[in-house]
Amino acid sequence: MPRIPLGISQFSVTFCYYRSFFNLNKSTYNQQLLYLFTFINPERKLCNLPSYDTRSLISAINSCSSISSCKTIHARIFKSLNYEDGFIGDRLVSLYTKVGFFEYAWNLFDEMPKKDLVSWNSLISGFSRKGELNYCLNSFHRMRFEMGLEPNEVSLISIVSACTEMAASFEGNYIHGLAIKTGLIIEIKLVNSLINMYGKLGYLDIARRLFDAMPKPNLVSWNSIIMVLVQNGVYIEALEVFKLMRRIDIKPDQATMVSLLQGCGDIGVTKLAEVVHGYILSAGLDENITIATAVLSVYAKSGRLDASCVLFREMKNPDRIAWTAMIGGYAFHGYGREAIMCFDQLVERGMKPDHVTFTHLLSACSHSGLAKEGKRYFEIMYSVYGVEPRLDHYSCMVDLLGRSACLKDAYELIKRMPMEPNHGVWGALLNACRICNNVELGKEVAERLFALDPSDRRNYVMLSSIYAAAGHWKEASKVRALMKERDVARTPGCSLIEHRNKIHRFVVGDRSHPETIRIYLKLEELLRKIQNIGYEPKTEFVLHDVDEDVKEDMIKEHSEKLALAFGLLVTEEGLPLVITKNIRICGDCHNMAKFVSLTEDRVIIIRDVKRFHHFADGLCSCGDYW
Incomplete structure (x- = not known):
């Protein structure tokens, strides 16, 4: 290609011209940009240009996406400028960190003759964005003790961000102390970063004290504390903070509402969701698609799938995320056919499903027993839609095959995986072993899970239940002893039910509720009624080798039974009961709920960690398939 004589200004404008005139996509634009910058001739030699202006160089740097293009631009800058323009050097250092070549960034930074605080901050923030805490701290140490430069809030915020990403509480405490010592703790952005860090690391009390000590928190501060409260499961306190925020006339934004809604969805209570939704409507935020x-x-997670459907129909132009959320709602409630119809409509409207869409779709097929459909979608997700299967998709498929009693196929699928299976995939196979009562494979899979995460109690409980179901009480006892030996924390099962704007919590054998006497009398009444029409306790779900009558006493006081009895006592006849449980519902409680829905003529909705169960007229929406 012949050399085109361009002046510096013409050369700069040409970058913008290529994209605006030809409407190139990003990838093509970047290729053309680098081509113009380097002026490659047929022999692929760099042509000489007298000089470059900053705008040209910055445009070229921003277009880089690989190490080879970085090196090309680096060579031109080195030849023409010798890094006299510090800003150009800073941007190139950031570029090397962006593409993951940290040693190149280090070496280039050392070569730069002019390094001020901005340069050091650029280096540190580049490492921070990639989660490279050690590089961050080494750079920070050199800046302070070799160069004698004192940090500003930008320096500390970058390191706090890396500490948050790497869950480095000790290093985070050090930076917090340094902020106090240097007086930078008054910087509101830094305090917001510290609140976020402590919240994500589980130090909620410190995060709250930092927030309360702020003389004038801004909107980001309020959003940060609400978010960390939600992330730590303190949903009621998060709502109280929101009310306080409104009282002092701080107007919430999208981030505020999404955090609150996440909290409402996590605990699955409708009233809180309705309160937040009411504010959204009054503030005119309902037009925001996010x-x-x-x-x-949140309505889908609270058992109000009907309300979710109404909201979705009212959306003017739902995007792919909204369609995916609707598919997820159907999946969580076990409505596989509806999820498939929703997916088909998404495709018909010209939208391209992504990996999340397929995760929900495969989950819907799994929870509905649609093995044939699930296999077909798994096969075409890459060949037709270009979505490469991820670990979540393999986990869904193992779950689907296991629920269909195709245990061998599930195991073979794991062996053929192109990546190393994680705890989600092995956990799905362990659950399949429980369903199929396969003790030998269950033991093998459990050992793999113990090696991956020895602190996850769910794997011990599931293996123990497999042994107990097979009558291997000695082995089941050994698993429980192993939990104690490894100090594995137990998560007690609890059930929540909402009444009069209050969340009532029950655990197994709970006698702390003010209405305990009435609750147990109601429970005895329910048990007598359903036993008269054929209910028999499924004592095989008691994982202890004790007498049968003791098993019956143990199983009849499960938390969801107590919540169910309370709900029938305090709610009007004909209204549905919605109960949320923090672990998987047991088979006996599931069986009892079916009988109670028949004798009491009630719709009972129970949400566990896996899905929703809608009980009515003695049947469950899952078809006893969960």
Whole structure:
């Protein structure tokens, strides 16, 4: 290609011209940009240009996406400028960190003759964005003790961000102390970063004290504390903070509402969701597609799938995320056919499903017993839609095959995986072993899970239940002893039910509720009624080798039974009962709920960690397939 004589200004404008005139996509634009910058001739030699202006160089740097293009631009800068323009050097250092070549970034930084605080901050923030805490701290140490430069809030925020990403509480405490010592703790952005860090690391009390000590928190501060409260499961306190925020006339934004809605969805209570939704409507935020999608999701997670459907139909132009959320709602409630119809409509409207869409779709097929359909979608997700299977998709498929009693196929699928299976995939196979009562494979899979995460109690409980179901009480006892030996924390099962704007919590054998006497009398009444029409306790779900009558006493006081009895006592006849459980519902409680729905003529909705169960007229929406 002949050399085109361009002046510096013409050369700079040409970059913008290529994209605006030809409407190139990003990838093509970047290729053309680098081509113009380097002026490659047929022999692929760099042509000489007298000089470059900053705008040209920055445009070229921003277009880089690989190490080879970085090196090309680096060579031109080195030849023409010798890094006299510090800003150009800073941007190139950031570029090397962006593409993951940290040693190149180090070496280039050392070569730069002019390094001020901005340069050091650029280096540190580049490492921080990649989660490279050690590089961050080494750079920070050199800046302070070799160069004698004192950090500013930008320096500390970058390191706090890396500490948050790497869950480095000790290093985070050090930076917090340094912020106090240097007086930078008054910087509101830094305090917001510290609140976020402590919240994500589980130090909620410190995060709250930092927030309370702020003389004038801004909107980001309020959003940060609400978010960390939600992330740590303190949903009621998060709502109280929101009320306080409104009282002092701080107007919430999208981030505020999405955090609150996430909290409502996690505990699955409708009243809180309705309160937040009411504010969204009054504030005119319902037109925001992100917020509308979050409302849709929270209603689905609260057992109000009907409300989710209404909201979705009212959306003017639902995007792919909204369609995916609706598919997820159907999946969580076990409505596989509806999820497939929703997926087909998404495709018909010209939208391209992504990996999340397929995760929900495969989950819907798994929870509905649609093995044939699930296999077909798994096969075409890459060949037709270009979505490469990920670990979540393999986990769904193992679950689907296991629930269909195709245990051998599930195991073979894991062996053929192109990546190393994680705890989710092995956990799905362990659950399949429980369903199929396969003790030998269950033991093998459990050992793999113990090696991956020895602190996850769910794997011990599931293996123990497999042994107990097979009558291997000695082995089941050994698993429980192993839990004690490894100090594995137990998560007690609890059930929540909402009444009069209050969340009532029950655990197994709970006698702390003010209405305990009435609750147990109601429970005895229910048991007598359903036993008269054929209910028999499924004592095989008691994982202890004790007498049968003791098993019956143990199983009849499960938390969801107590919540169910309380709900029937305090709610009007004909209204559905919605109960949320933090672990998987047991087979006996599932069986009892079916009988109670028949004798009491009630719709009972129970949400566990896996899905929703809708009980009515003696049947469950899952078809006893969960």
